[in-house]
Amino acid sequence: MDLLKDFKARAKSDLKKIVLAEGEDERIIKAARAIAKENIAEVTILGNRSKIMSTAIYHDVSLNSVNIIEPENSDYVAEFRDEFYELRKHKGLSKEKAEEIILDPLYFATMMIYCNKADGMVAGAVNATGNVLRPAFQIVKTEAGISTVSSAIIMVLKDKSFGHEGIMVFSDCAVNPAPNSEQLAEIALATADTTRRLMDIEPKVAMLSFSTKGSARHEYVEKVQKAVEIAHQNAPDLKLDGELQLDAAIVESVSARKAPDSKLKGDANVLIFPDLQSGNIGYKLVQRLAGAEAVGPILQGLAAPINDLSRGCSVEDIINLTAITALQAQNG
Known part of the structure; x- marks a missing residue:
């Protein structure tokens, strides 16, 4: 049983929308191209478009089939700000602060899931686990009946x-x-x-x-x-x-x-x-x-598929975890 080939084949059978929050990282750019080429998921990467394209050109990577979103210039900003404000206003959050927070790519990607713009998220190539989990806890929270992620x-x-x-x-x-x-x-x-x-x-x-x-x-x-x-x-x-x-x-x-x-x-x-x-x-x-x-880590207990890479991850690690995230989204 070639487990990773099986994961990819099953991911292809029912394409899910997966967002890679750290789109300016060279490994993410290369992985996004491979994910799109292999048709593992409908992939979106977040970040500054000019930086992403410059890195892609330097490494001879085509991003024709990859969706690129700049959070600060996105049509989603107002919707995400208002939704996040509603989620966190009991903590004294203002709308202005809500907008500032959701422009962080990790928060923006999590809001994409919350607002049904994406089915899952992969991050952690640049950020520590705590940074990846914080917006997940605040926005999508844990599965019903689960208290431990x-x-x-x-x-x-x-x-x-x-x-x-x-x-x-x-x-x-x-x-x-x-x-x-x-x-x-x-x-x-x-x-x-x-x-x-x-x-x-x-x-x-x-x-x-x-x-x-x-x-x-x-x-x-x-x-x-x-x-x-x-x-x-x-x-x-x-x-x-x-x-x-x-x-x-x-x-x-x-x-x-x-x-x-x-x-x-x-x-x-x-x-x-x-x-x-x-x-x-x-x-x-x-x-x-x-x-x-070693394949993972795979996060479990969250109400939506959000997975955390190691900061030492390879391009193949990103591709594999994206396939797993897609399968988690398929399983609902």
């Missing part, structure tokens, strides 16, 4: 004996530094849903710890144990188990010794890390030492 990273392993034919999903690796039990349970359920929706894979979720089934006592262990209880209450049919050490989660022989009654039997394909430190370190270890391909 988190991230999932799809790991495509060379060793196909792990996960689902070498595909595993790690969470949370980018957003929540120290989730509590309730948040951890919500992250687990959201990641299971992402796995099911994006890849049509049955999620088998392991809640990770340095303890397996009470082998150690510590408040960190108790946090995971409580999260498992909450997740079971909210999704009793989901294949989810914990707390498990990593080897008991993904190696059948170790599971048989350490957790013989585990419903996962060492066959987990979704790994939920107890905090951001372990999640971020874990996925980068697998990426660098095992040569795995």
Whole structure:
């Protein structure tokens, strides 16, 4: 299964409008051209038109099929200002300040989604995660019944004996530094849903710890144990188990010794890390030492598809995350 080819093919089947907020970046310009050429999405980039075209010409990139919007010169300004003012006036925001804020490309792109001018947004090549999430929280907010926004990273392993034919999903690796039990349970359920929706894979979720089934006592262990209880209450049919050490989660022989009654039997394909430190370190270890391909992070829990790139992203990373954002928009 070539996962990324599959994502692109499915994105092409029902084109969505995706806005790339950081249009003056060379990587974004190159990616936008490829996205349009491959017909992955109807792509819009934001920024100063002359700067964008100058960079495109310098790098010999044609933007004939790419929509370019300069926020300050857009016909959308008045509509976006008024809508944002209505959303934030209870915070003492004036209309003048609302207009100033929505001219920021990250806010403008988010308003495009809110006002049905776009289906999804990709940013983060230039901006930190917090900057990408701030307008998302203020404008589109979270899904109904969800209070925790988190991230999932799809790991495509060379060793196909792990996960689902070498595909595993790690969470949370980018957003929540120290989730509590309730948040951890919500992250687990959201990641299971992402796995099911994006890849049509049955999620088998392991809640990770340095303890397996009470082998150690510590408040960190108790946090995971409580999260498992909450997740079971909210999704009793989901294949989810914990707390498990990593080897008991993904190696059948170790599971048989350490957790013989585990419903996962060492066959987990979704790994939920107890905090951001372990999640971020874990996925980068697998990426660098095992040569795995890391796809994402994919944001989950927002009411609209908004995804955050790494500032070290490549052109291909931008293309791939755009395809995923389009699939999230298809799934509604």
